[in-house]
Amino acid sequence: MAVVDVSEELKSLSSTMGSIEAVLDLEKMRADIAVLEEQAAAPSLWDDPDAAQKITSKLSHLQAELRKTEALRGRIDDLSVMFELAEDEGDADALAEAESELIAVRKALDEMEVRTLLSGEYAEREALVNIRAEAGGVDASDFAERLQRMYLRWAERHGYPTEVYETSYAEEAGIKSTTFVVKAPYAYGTLSVEQGTHRLVRISPFDNQGRRQTSFAGVEVLPVVEKTDHVEIDESELRVDVYRASGPGGQGVNTTDSAVRLTHIPTGIVVSCQNERSQIQNKASAMNVLQAKLLERRRQEEQARMDALKDGGSSWGNQMRSYVLHPYQMVKDLRTEFEVGNPQAVLDGEIDGFLEAGIRWRKQQEK
Template identity: 65%
Template sequence: MSGGAGIFVSMRPEITSALNELDATLSTIEKVMDPEEMSDRVRELEAQASDPSLWDDPDHAQGVTSELSAVQSRLRKITDLRQRVADLPVMYELGEDEEGGEEMADAELAELREEIEALEVKTMLSGEYDQREAVINIRSGAGGVDAADWAEMLMRMYVRWAEKNGHKVDIYDISYAEEAGIKSATFVVHGDYMYGQLSVEQGAHRLVRISPFDNQGRRQTSFAEVEVLPVVEKVDSIDIPDNEVRVDVYRSSGPGGQSVNTTDSAVRLTHIPTGIVVTCQNEKSQIQNKASAMRVLQAKLLEKKRQEERAEMDALGAGGNASWGNQMRSYVLHPYQMVKDLRNDFEVNDPSKVLGGEIDGFLEAGIRWRMSQQQKSGA
């Protein structure tokens, strides 16, 4: 299935060079992803899925069908890219005799480069929890009403990114601020590798702009904190005894204290040993809200356990610096326009696009940066 560098030799030198580079990158990706092994795994899972007794254990059946769908999708992607790379020389050859043909080939080359680079980044997601779905918590920080408004802008940015990429979002809880914006929000982004991709967003996000809430039109700096956790699965050993959790129920409310539910269906869980508090009010059922809140609490406790284990390893000198620095990105709307990642210097001069959900460049730069840090530390 894989190609080999140096196979495109009959076109313009710059096109030949670009195609050889793409082919080499894709060949490296194929070595990591191993399409032949994926094909074998698909056959194994298809055999399991065709067994009539599979659904005797619904949880196991769900795991089999989910994995089958995911592996098939990845295999189709790598196969499709290899075929498109192989077809490009023909496109250029035919394009010489057709009006607009070379432009179409150039467009396909640019699109292929973008897709292959994105897939290359995904091959870097090999952490223990990278394949998981992601729980995102956003909290307003310093900056008063501007910070609350900023927290809501960040939430909208992530939701729009998810929607553009076809990922479902479930909002578990939103705590609205009195004047504008939100104090905090918790939501889940569904899909493979959501935690691996979005975990690089963790940290403090800073906004600099002319405050719309300041009648003197002064510039305001405000902060919001983003926390990204992997969704907990049944294989995770996170046991929470009932006597360690206090459960409070209350009436759900919307912006400005407006009631959105006439029953006490919202749930607040307090983990007594750690003081961690989780709320959920997105469902009308108290039972459903409690189950959702428990999943978030488990995710927070799992992350706490991981941080403690990393701290122990660091103390023994077995790991690098696990902290990437709290302030990770700056969004400047005035006096100039720029969004910049403070860890890797990746920047975009159109904040409106970034806030509209176009953050793939930042995610890829963050993942590459993280990989380089891990390699330096020997992790």
Template identity: 70%
Template sequence: MATVDFSEEIPHLRSTLESIAKVTDLDALNAKIADLEEQAAAPDLWDDVDNAQKVSSALSHAQAERRRIDELTSRIDDLEIMVQLAAEESDEDTLHEAETEYASIRKALDELEVRTLLSGEYDERNAVITIRAGAGGVDAADFAEMLLRMYLRWAERKGYPTKVMDTSYAEEAGLKSVTFEVSAPYAYGTLSVEGGTHRLVRISPFDNQGRRQTSFAAVEVIPLIESTDTVEIDENDLKIDVFRSSGPGGQSVNTTDSAVRMTHLPTGIVVSMQDEKSQIQNRAAALRVMQSRLLLLKKAEEAAERKELAGDVKASWGDQMRSYVLNPYQMVKDLRTEHTEGNPQAVFDGDIDALLEAGIRWRVGQQRENAS
């Protein structure tokens, strides 16, 4: 006997998909695809490699977004037919198959629905994430590396390209800090809810007495700057140092002064870049990240000023936003949303979609509450 009331759930699936399609604005999406296809067909497209890659990537992502909606429409139609056949033939196996497909469609719709909540000015951008080890010594450095692996595994599951831009290794184990980029539609909007202080509680593998250790790591998420953004930086405000890259590297990486450390003197913001082979490439990459951080700082200052004028002194993010507990029990808990996961290893393996979804829904709720 079916555990899902398909007579109610299938219309609900259709209604949810229609709402998503309305928010997505399929007419605008189709117009965007047509424009990008025209640009991609230009014979001189690859004369500008950077622009060509940008156009190709944007076209691929836009087509994928439309394809997801088209495929879900077909899957709901097929599900309805499957349920009808199962009922006519009293076929329990087909009915169980329909229930499995229903659950899969429901999950895909939930993911698309969350995407419609990402309407911030920079939510569509690629994300630049920096993880820094905090209090906790070598355990904190190891925790920073665990978080890096978690995010890279999440991106790998999604098929999103990533690029580690700068790494500072700790002396004994783990990382002092690391900066990497995630290239995907809405990468910033999705991952921005990860910004804050993360806390790990476990039996330390570095303590020969087997004591429990609490360690911390800070995660910063910023949108990647684009050429159309206007962030003016006076060259006199920049201090640029060059040095030899550290850690494992390929040919020429550790043999020349190609790494760049860029300091914005008025704010004290520091960006290091050592992924590229040449100093010129690293300098250009560092400047983009610096512009991104200054742009986000400017927006934060404007938002803080608006809050002050409105008399709102309530902080929207606490210093500690998530705890990963491996001992004496196993749990990951987001302290803002109260969402919990009982399998920390799965989370560290990149299964963080539920945490991200809860964070996005929580943030939208906070924005609506503040607006009212």
């Protein structure tokens, strides 16, 4: 790499880093950390476990974000020294090392830049993910289960806690539906680009004639409701059903009627939860899911009114990604054109490339 090219590249990196630092507002971040550290040190912190968890989680996230930002700034500043020393000493190995670090820094910078593109009223929230099998019979149920595993593995790779609220198992294989939460700041802003219909094309392992099958699964991503949202639900508008939780193939996982199904009569929204042993706990979790769905419904209605005022808003087809396992191997996003030739890696949770492309695409649509 020519010296002039390196100099320009380093200037570009530093400029981009400056823009990121401005958006993240590092001084405010440090001030927020100081406030949260004071709250976390309070003797009464765990009197309210839910509030305590939110405080410690947000503190941990902000501290990690600040460390990551400061470390990347340090790497950018060190690059100029690395190249200068390599040039002065005519050391080919040192030059190769500096060029390798330059590529790595550019990649890390691109990834961090995506974080600054997250916007919207609920972007900072945790994410509530619903997956349901659609057309395709047993293959669709199997695909829905593979998508659940994909997102849970993605969260695991990033160290994000998750909790599965409910899973409805299909008769032969896979699942009819599932609901789980990803407990990390900005999980909603990040995963919301996954919403839509996912399509799988493969030789069906459930077809004794070995034919190629196409199946579909729907993904819905909602922001987790917080106390400040004021989503009022009149108990008289709810139908509450209790039943015995079950596992794969109808296997009983609970010997009491602790699972809870809530039906919101005015909207027809139905949610259920069976992960807890207590009926009271399951009802509380189901209420959280119902509130999230009602909050999203309200958001969509508000967006529809805004779009009407603007004589229509941007939209895209509901089908958003194809996973092809036969006759060739490819996963392709139908909005961004981003594609990967290793479906197994994607289904194992390596979806950051799709998330980044989706976030950039969405930001472009907003302009």
